Amino acid sequence: MAGLNPSLERTPVRTAGSVAINLPRIVMSWEDWLTFAVAVITFVAIAHSLEQANWVEGMPPFIPTVLLGLAIGMFTARTRLHALAIHPVGLALGAAVVVLVAQSYADGPTLADRLADFRVRMVEWFHVVRAGDISNDNLPFVTLVQALAWLAAYAAAWCLFRWHNAWLALLPGGFILLTNISFLDGQPSGDFVVFLFGAIILLSRVHLQKHLARWRAEGIDYPEFISVSLIQLTVVVAAALVVIAWQLPLGNQARAVESIFNTLARPFTSQSDQFVRLFHNIDSRRGANLHTFGNTLPIQGDVTLGSKRLFEVNAAEPGLLRATSYEVYTGAGWKAGPRDSSRVDARELAVDAQSAAYQARTVAILRVRLLSSESTILTPGVPLAANVDTRVDVAPGQAADIERMRSRRALGAEDTYNSFGSISRATAEQLNAAGTAYPQWVTDRYLQLPGSLPQSVRDETRRIIAEAGAATPYQQAKAIEAYLRTFPYDLAVPAPPPGRDAVEFLLFELKRGYFDYQASAMCVMLRTAGIPCRVAVGYVLTPGSGEETLYTVRKSDAYSWVEVFFPSYGWVEFNPTSDRPEGGAGGLSQPLVPSDPFVEPSLEDLFGPDFVDPTGGSNPVKDALAEEPVLNDRFSWLLLAIPLGLLSLLAAGALGLRVAWNWGLSGLDQRARLWAHTQRLAGWAGLGAREAETPREWSRRLGRAIQREEPAERLGQAYEESRYARPGQYRVGDGEALASYRSLRSALLGRLFGRKNRQAP
Known part of the structure; x- marks a missing residue:
């Protein structure tokens, strides 16, 4: 009995261990669990990269979202239900996960309060999207990124465990990771290295599992721990590749490598106008241009401009370089109203x-050499002309009021052009005497204010004007400009909170800001006083930033200001931001083409072929206009649009045919699949099986009909063996079955396309 005690005592331990080991196999094999673990490592790297980006202060964590996405995708992929039946369940679970994670960013002390706030803010954002307005709420962005992270993980798990396709599993997550790191610093990060490391292992795992499934079906023996051995080999190879890649020159060490990376990242870093309109309030410290010169100008917070060189400009004096203007104020920023384009x-x-x-205007010339891509034409003052083909956007029905000028072809580095603009030279006396006889088209377009504008802004405007004793529009503009210039210049101010008017936020809470804030406030306040104006954006040439007449324009030179309309004198620039000189009469913009103050040639004369300078000199405008621009030939991606579109259609068609061809055949072995494909082709050719026929009878009839009796009989025999014989008793080998199928396929395709109407015997 004593000799039996050790055995009796070990039995429960062995049973418990066996249960612990076999418990995960109830869900799936250890091979699949190993694949799942590699997928977790790979996608946690993506989640960690998103968390490190800190796009929004207080962004909820991504790792739980990604892990739940992988888990839900794995379990839905392993069910036997059809995709159309299981995907709605998986997506509903995903929506619940995303809402529960994103609600932590909403306002409220309890879960119910936060969920209610989440619903209200998402509905408001939906209305903003439909109306084309500007949103300054970060909650939709938080929700969108969380949803994208969950979808990428869910789709990856589905591709891995349902389709056994690692490439499709990795592409969405890789896209998100590349987009994220391209906005961070434009160079690969540690998370990217981990992702690549996991991707290599995942590709090898899925490839091995496909072979293991085929070997098991064919009864081929293989080493028990082959997967462990392969992982060890893959880890060594992946580590070697990472070490080699780490030694390659990156960043400033090799401009060629940096250029290639920037080219690949450009589709992600170039912000679209719609993205800026809806998600401008995210962290802008990513190196992108502050102003995109699109259809919207959102008022952002915590701005970092950067120092990248954008243009080299030849100009006689420092001044403003105008890109575009905005006239519709939304409370969160500015939009471009309806425009005529020509x-x-x-x-x-x-x-x-x-x-x-x-009256009292002069033509200024600007010579620009681009150092990066930008199709908006910069002009000194209100645009007039350029020596390149352009498209101009004007106020409806007003050909004399150009709001934006763009090149008709893409402009890039080392391209040059000359542009011409109109700058006011009116004196303070002239502008004081301009009066208020504004044209109807000016008051209709440039006095717009939202109905939600707080009354406190109007009251503050009246107070400033009254204290300054300003009687004329020019005096009122100067009074408001002077008041706003007392606000300290500060790029680190926050963006307006959701639902808060930006001008009211600046005037009564911030009391400091940067040019977008101050220009917006001045324009809105002037409109409350009945003075037409608009906000213009572009760049400013800083005194001392150039050598003689050559200036280097950087991202840090981005600027915005106010253009005020005066009857008979047109648009005059004002600057309410204290970091640069003030505007108005003789202000920030200086004439770039000096002319005799008593000689003001008309535009027709200046741009006409017969103009002669009365001082005896040449016509600088005519000479600059005649200069040839430098337009480098570049590869046009539009040339690939048609072939790429055709290839996409062909690829989609091929994919559709492949899906249709294999539809309903999943789970069949090779012989049964070949038999099903033959039946499918024969049915299309009018030789389908009859109701009472056995497989052998039908194969004989098919062989006689297409004159392939021997291959048809051999394939029928292979199919019968796969159904009824043991694997070791096959008389027809797999190679013979495949050769027979190919022979039958060729004959059936010939019959289908060549003798389609021939009747079956």
Whole structure:
């Protein structure tokens, strides 16, 4: 009995251990669990990268979202239900996960309060999207990124465990990771290295599992721990590749490598106008341009401008370089209203010279050499013309009021152009005497204010004007400009909170800010006083930033200001931001083409072929207009649009045919699949099996009909053996079955396309 005691005592331990080991196999094999573990490591790297980006202060964590996405995707992929039946369940679970994670960013002391706030803010954001307005709420962005992270993980698990395709599993997550790190610093990060490491192992795992499944079906023996051995080999190879890649020159060590990476990242780093409109309030410290010159100008917070060189400009004096303007205020920023667009050929005056004949204005010339891509034409003052083909956007029905000028072809590094603009030279006395006889089109377009504008903004405007004793529009503009210039210049101010008017936020809470805030406040306040104006954006040439007449324009030179309309004198620039000189009469913008103050040639004369300078000199405008621009030939991706579209259609068609061809055949072995494919082809050719026929009878009839009796009989025999014989008793080998199928397929395709109407015997 004593000799039996050790055995009796070990039995429960062995049973418990066996249960612990076999418990995970109830769900799936250890091979699949190992694949799942590698997928977890790979996608946790993506989640960690998103968390480190800190796009929004207080962003909820991504790791739980990704892990739940992988788990839900794995369990749905391993069910026997059809995809159309199980996906709604998986997506509903995913929506619950995303809402529960994102609600932590909403306001409220309890879960119920936060969920209610989440619903209200998402509905408000939906209305903003439909109305084309600007949103300054970060909650939709938080929800969107969490949803994308969950979807990427869910789709990856589905591709791994349902389709056994590692490439499709990795592509969405890799896209998200590349997008994220391209906005971080433009260079690969540690998370990217971990992702690549996991991706290599995952690809090898899925490839091995496919072979293992085939070997098991064919009865081929293989080493018991082959997967462990392969993982060890893959880890060594992946580590070696990472070490080699780490030694390659990156960043500033090799401009060529940096250029290639920037080219690949450009589709992600180039912000679209819609993205800026809806998600401008995220962290902007990513190196992107502050102003995109699109259809919206959101007021952002915590701005970092950067120092990247954008242009080299030849100009006589420092001044403003105008890109575009905005006239519709939304409370969170500015939008471009309806515009008429027209094409203007190079060296042609883009405005109606007669209608643009304002007093006390001069033509300025700007010579620009681009150091990066930018198709918006910069002009000194209100745009007039350029020596490249352009498209101009004007106020409806007003050809003399150009709001934006763009090149008709893409402009990139080392391209050059000359542009021409109109700058006011009116004196304070002239502007004081301009009066208020504004044209109807000016008051209709440039006095717009939202109905939600707080009354406190109007009251503050009246107070400033009254204290300054300002009687004329010019005096009122100068009074408001002077008041706003007392606010300290600060790029680190926050963006307006959701639902808060930006101007009211600046005037009564921030009391400090940067040019977008101050320009917005001045324009809105002037409109409350009945003075037409608009916000213009572009760059500013800083005194001392250039050598003689050559200036380097950087991202840090981004700027915005106010253009105020004066009857008979047109648009005059004002600057309410204290970091640069003030505007108005003789202010920030200086004439770039000096002219005799008593000689003001008309636009028709300046741009006409017969103009002669009365001082005896040459016509600088005519000479600059005649200069040839430098337009480097670049590969046009539009040339690939048609072939790429055709290839995409062909690929989609091929994928659709492949899905249709294999539809309903999953789970069948090779012989049964070949038999099913033959039946499918024969049915299309009019030789389908009859109701009472056995497989052998049908194969004989098929062989006689297409004159392939021997291959048909051999394939029928292979199918019968797969159904009824043991694997070791096959008389027809797999190679013979495949050769027979190919022979039958060739004959059936010939019958299908060549003798389609031939009747079956």
